[in-house]
Amino acid sequence: MRVDGRDRATIVLGVAGIASIVFVFFGGPFRFVPLPWGWMAIFGVLVGVFAVVAGLSGRRWLVVLAGAIFGAGILVGLVLLLTGAAGFWKASVGVLSLWSGLGMGLLALGLTPERTRSAVDPPAADRD
Amino acid sequence: MTEAARPDRSSGPAPRPTVKGYWSLALLRIGIGLLWIQNANWKFPPFAGLRGYTGAAVEHPVFPPFSWLVEHVILVNFTPFAYGVMLLEMALGGFLLVGLATRWWALLGIAQTVAIALSVLNVPHEWHWSYLLMLLAHIVILGTAAGRYAGLDGVLRPSWQSSSSRFARVLVRAS
Numbered sequence: 001m002r003v004d005g006r007d008r009a010t011i012v013l014g015v016a017g018i019a020s021i022v023f024v025f026f027g028g029p030f031r032f033v034p035l036p037w038g039w040m041a042i043f044g045v046l047v048g049v050f051a052v053v054a055g056l057s058g059r060r061w062l063v064v065l066a067g068a069i070f071g072a073g074i075l076v077g078l079v080l081l082l083t084g085a086a087g088f089w090k091a092s093v094g095v096l097s098l099w100s101g102l103g104m105g106l107l108a109l110g111l112t113p114e115r116t117r118s119a120v121d122p123p124a125a126d127r128d
Numbered sequence: 129m130t131e132a133a134r135p136d137r138s139s140g141p142a143p144r145p146t147v148k149g150y151w152s153l154a155l156l157r158i159g160i161g162l163l164w165i166q167n168a169n170w171k172f173p174p175f176a177g178l179r180g181y182t183g184a185a186v187e188h189p190v191f192p193p194f195s196w197l198v199e200h201v202i203l204v205n206f207t208p209f210a211y212g213v214m215l216l217e218m219a220l221g222g223f224l225l226v227g228l229a230t231r232w233w234a235l236l237g238i239a240q241t242v243a244i245a246l247s248v249l250n251v252p253h254e255w256h257w258s259y260l261l262m263l264l265a266h267i268v269i270l271g272t273a274a275g276r277y278a279g280l281d282g283v284l285r286p287s288w289q290s291s292s293s294r295f296a297r298v299l300v301r302a303s
Contacts, residue, residue, distance in 0.1 A: 009283045013226065032162040034169040081172050093218060094169035101161070101222025105280050108228055115290040 003058070006109050010055030010063050013102050013109075017048025017070075020098060034094040038087070043073055044095065051106060063110035070103030145277070153268075154227075154278035160237070160265050161225030168217035175210035181248055182206070188250040198247070216240060224269070227279015232302035234270035241266060275303055 003011075021044065023035040035041055047069050054062035077091040077099075085091065145153065171178050182198060189195040202209050216236065223233040245259035268274070275281030281303035288296040288303065 005283050009280060032166050034166065084173075092169055093172050093214060094165050094221075097165040097168045097218040097221035098225065099222070100218055101224075101226040101228070104222065105226040105228050108280060108284060112284050112287050113291065115287040 003056070006063075007055045007058050010066075010106065010109050011052050013105050014048045014051030014053075014055060014066070016098075017044045017051060017102050020044050020048075020095070033098050034092050036090050036092055038090055040073075040077065040090075040092060040095045044099070047073065048102075051102075054106075060110045063106050065110075067103045067106030067108075067110060070099045070106065074099050074103065150277045153272050153274040156265060157224055157227055157230065157269050157274040157277070157279060160262075160269060161221050161223075163262070164217050164221035164224065164237070166221075168214065168221055171210070171214045171217060173210075175206070175214075178210050178213060179203075179206060181244075182209075184251050185247040188248075188252075190246045190249045194246045224275075227275030227277075227281050228284075229299060229302035230275025230279060230281050231270055231273055234266050234274075237266040238263060238270065273303065 020033055020035060021041050023031055023033040024037050024041050035044070047066060050069065051063070051066040054066050074096050077096045080089055080091040081093065081096075144150075182202060185195050185198040186203070217240070220233055220237050220240065223229060224237065241259060241262045245256075245263070248254055249256055249259060273281065276285060285300065285303050288299045291297075
């Protein structure tokens with residue numbers, strides 16, 4: 001199995017989604033991602049696993065799908081925030097923030113075309 | 129300043145940092161991303177906490193024109209402003225954490241840090257250095273393009289550079 005830089009980045013984002021569940025058990029000032037136990041914790045792990053599988057498979061459309069699912073999760077979370085849902089369905093702005101990075105990152109990894117110029121070409125835009 | 133101490137203004141590719149420098153910049157960017165993620169969390173409807181901190185710009189003025197703006201423009205249109213702050217800080221945390229379009233988000237982080245500082249700097253018991261440190265951290269992230277170190281900018285920038293599309297050009301500038 002050949003894993004390139006994008007696949008590795010996809011796997012890292014997926015692992016981050018899975019690892020976020022540790023913040024369910026954290027308290028105090030080092031609870032960087034305020035993740036309540038409930039749908040958000042489970043959803044993050046499931047989509048994280050999906051992203052890891054997408055990265056291992058090397059299929060870009062799966063990476064895009066994983067990013068889109070995180071995006072859908074953000075929309076659902078915002079609706080739950082507005083409706084004041086509590087308990088298992090309680091949404092956290094901090095987790096939506098994390099998902100915005102993971103989701104947009106996966107979409108960028110899946111949608112950016114492969115480079116077209118030779119690797120030895122000078123980076124014309126690297127002058128800023 | 130001696131010749132050797134001057135910054136390199138040549139137009140060639142930037143020199144690669146050492147391994148320690150690479151991971152230090154990545155750690156700084158990820159840490160600042162987590163800062164925004166954690167602090168976006170208490171900004172949700174009906175935004176009672178955010179209203180209190182925003183009003184501090186009027187109760188404890190730092191820069192009178194900014195206090196006037198808060199009193200006469202922001203507080204009277206508070207709900208759309210509050211949603212804007214929530215969405216901005218959500219995005220700041222996520223994008224800085226993964227290092228995507230990092231220079232753009234660092235610039236917005238600088239603007240948001242200045243706005244926060246102008247609101248609460250003179251509130252009793254505030255530690256003013258916390259806002260100065262936030263500002264300095266964002267300046268370092270912007271100046272070093274820290275998303276290129278263990279971030280998605282580093283992975284995707286070569287593809288954006290090789291593309292002729294306008295969106296790719298924007299992303300090259302933003303990364």
